[in-house]
Amino acid sequence: MNDWVGLTVAEVLALCRTSYGDVRLLDEPPGKLRSVRFLCHDVEPPRRVVLDIEYGSGSFSQARSWPQAFVEKLKVVRVHESTDVLH
Numbered sequence: 754m755n756d757w758v759g760l761t762v763a764e765v766l767a768l769c770r771t772s773y774g775d776v777r778l779l780d781e782p783p784g785k786l787r788s789v790r791f792l793c794h795d796v797e798p799p800r801r802v803v804l805d806i807e808y809g810s811g812s813f814s815q816a817r818s819w820p821q822a823f824v825e826k827l828k829v830v831r832v833h834e835s836t837d838v839l840h
Contacts, residue, residue: 754802754832762789763825765804769793773821779803786812786819790835805831 757765766773771791779788790803806827811819 754834757804757829757832760829761825762804762806762827762829765829766791766825769795769802773825776824778819778824780814780817784813784815784817786814786824789824801835803833803835804829805833 777790780786788805793802
């Protein structure tokens with residue numbers, strides 16, 4: 754999973770065979786998109802992963818809403834497994 758650093762969110766989702774609809778956006782503090790969380794299906798057993806993503810222009814949303822195309826093009830800066838419940 755460490756080799757995912759530098760890839761885009763869309764590239765990692767493709768590697769994991771995970772659809773964007775299964776992605777949970779994590780913004781902390783509220784409005785500042787920092788990470789995405791999902792279940793990676795391409796490993797056995799499937800794993801919950803968190804991708805910390807680059808923060809930059811467009812990453813803040815007072816409405817806490819980001820277009821899929823924007824999120825998918827963000828670069829991964831750190832990868833770790835999640836023990837949290839997905840939804």
